[in-house]
Amino acid sequence: MSDTFPLTGISSVAIHASGHDNADYSHLTPIYASSTFTFDTAQQGSDRFAGADKTKIYGRWGNPTFTVAEETIAALEAFGLMGDDGKPLQLKALLHASGQAAMTTLFLGTLKAGDTVLSHFSLYGGTHELLLKVMEQTGIHTTIIDMRDLNLVEEALKNDPSIKMVHIETPANPTIQCVDIEAVTKLAKQRNLIVSVDNTFATPYLQQPFKYGVDFVFHSTTKFLNGHGTAIGGVLLGKDLELMRTHIWKWHVLLGGNSNPFDAFLLTQGMKTLELRMDRHCHNAMEVAEFLENHPKIALVNYNGLPSHHGHAVSLKQMRYPGALMSYDLKGGLEAGKRFIDALQMCVRAVSLGTLDTLVSHPASMSHAGLKREDRIKYGIPDGLIRMSVGIENIADILNDLDQALKKA
Numbered sequence: 503m504s505d506t507f508p509l510t511g512i513s514s515v516a517i518h519a520s521g522h523d524n525a526d527y528s529h530l531t532p533i534y535a536s537s538t539f540t541f542d543t544a545q546q547g548s549d550r551f552a553g554a555d556k557t558k559i560y561g562r563w564g565n566p567t568f569t570v571a572e573e574t575i576a577a578l579e580a581f582g583l584m585g586d587d588g589k590p591l592q593l594k595a596l597l598h599a600s601g602q603a604a605m606t607t608l609f610l611g612t613l614k615a616g617d618t619v620l621s622h623f624s625l626y627g628g629t630h631e632l633l634l635k636v637m638e639q640t641g642i643h644t645t646i647i648d649m650r651d652l653n654l655v656e657e658a659l660k661n662d663p664s665i666k667m668v669h670i671e672t673p674a675n676p677t678i679q680c681v682d683i684e685a686v687t688k689l690a691k692q693r694n695l696i697v698s699v700d701n702t703f704a705t706p707y708l709q710q711p712f713k714y715g716v717d718f719v720f721h722s723t724t725k726f727l728n729g730h731g732t733a734i735g736g737v738l739l740g741k742d743l744e745l746m747r748t749h750i751w752k753w754h755v756l757l758g759g760n761s762n763p764f765d766a767f768l769l770t771q772g773m774k775t776l777e778l779r780m781d782r783h784c785h786n787a788m789e790v791a792e793f794l795e796n797h798p799k800i801a802l803v804n805y806n807g808l809p810s811h812h813g814h815a816v817s818l819k820q821m822r823y824p825g826a827l828m829s830y831d832l833k834g835g836l837e838a839g840k841r842f843i844d845a846l847q848m849c850v851r852a853v854s855l856g857t858l859d860t861l862v863s864h865p866a867s868m869s870h871a872g873l874k875r876e877d878r879i880k881y882g883i884p885d886g887l888i889r890m891s892v893g894i895e896n897i898a899d900i901l902n903d904l905d906q907a908l909k910k911a
């Protein structure tokens with residue numbers, strides 16, 4: 503889009519921000535299914551390698567379909583924000599094959615052996631294992647604390663000079679715990695540490711971590727950004743454009759975690775309806791949470807839109823709406839959890855989140871079945887806990903399905 507016509511709304515940005523034009527006047531972003539890009543002359547090849555000509559060179563290093571997705575996500579995360587220079591914030595995004603691939607680029611691209619990452623105990627399982635298994639083997643250590651307690655954050659930073667990065671995930675899975683991005687970033691920046699935020703659950707429409715001075719934002723685009731459950735993907739965004747274009751890009755292409763043109767295309771289409779979808783997801787989620795909170799078979803609802811939730815105040819401060827993810831504990835425990843899941847008629851039994859349909863899972867019998875029961879409970883995952891990504895179906899049908907399944911639970 504031209505600088506002379508600044509877009510004022512986030513849907514306009516999602517639909518028009520990437521100014522990619524193509525010689526064939528295709529209305530939608532073409533799927534550039536090509537592993538390499540040709541040169542007319544030796545001089546042109548040389549200009550491209552030197553960076554004077556931005557045309558693509560080789561598919562692992564970049565592809566025009568990826569660029570459209572990357573520019574769109576960068577514009578969404580930067581929307582309405584100003585940089586340190588007082589000008590509109592500029593971000594650089596790198597699209598990856600998966601969230602895990604983007605996370606790998608983040609950790610290996612910024613840290614070295616002997617460095618430590620400080621993070622919160624309620625982390626996405628894949629991130630937790632990547633840090634404690636894979637990164638640990640490279641000599642990059644991880645310290646896990648409860649980052650909701652700012653005193654613990656301050657103490658950890660003071661006592662361990664090897665901490666180089668603070669990695670925040672908020673809201674976090676499956677307890678929907680919220681970490682105060684502004685407060686934690688302030689503590690980390692007093693010591694010049696790198697701050698990264700996993701913004702997958704919130705999306706840039708609900709929460710913009712760059713507002714608080716963080717360095718990197720990460721998304722599993724598999725979830726709400728794609729929005730339709732059609733492709734796996736991940737993105738890493740940074741505000742140090744030079745660092746992103748040189749070192750981080752280099753690590754990304756050497757690690758080989760590139761996306762593919764078809765998945766990137768699906769993402770470009772999905773993102774256009776982000777605002778519409780999120781409004782409906784969040785509206786439905788609030789109704790579901792209120793219905794469940796008063797239900798006699800439910801012991802507890804974790805949803806940060808409810809004033810009873812420990813993350814309510816923090817989420818009000820940093821999120822536009824409380825999001826579409828929640829969990830709730832059935833009084834009947836493990837067996838009730840299984841009976842409830844089996845009785846659902848419309849809601850879909852599946853892990854993942856951020857799709858148009860309502861997805862429901864039972865961590866104790868599924869994703870967290872491998873954990874010791876005491877550990878699972880310590881992490882806030884009791885036997886009867888149900889994790890739910892509320893979809894955009896009509897609310898009456900979601901409530902009717904939950905109501906009839908709860909009768910059988």
Ligand SMILES: *Cc1c(COP(=O)(O)O)cnc(C)c1O
Pocket residue numbers: 600601602603626628629671675700702703722723724725734735736
């Ligand atoms: C899904 C997810 C990831 C990992 O992303 P993939 O696309 O599955 O590799 C990381 N963080 C969060 C919060 C997620 O939900």
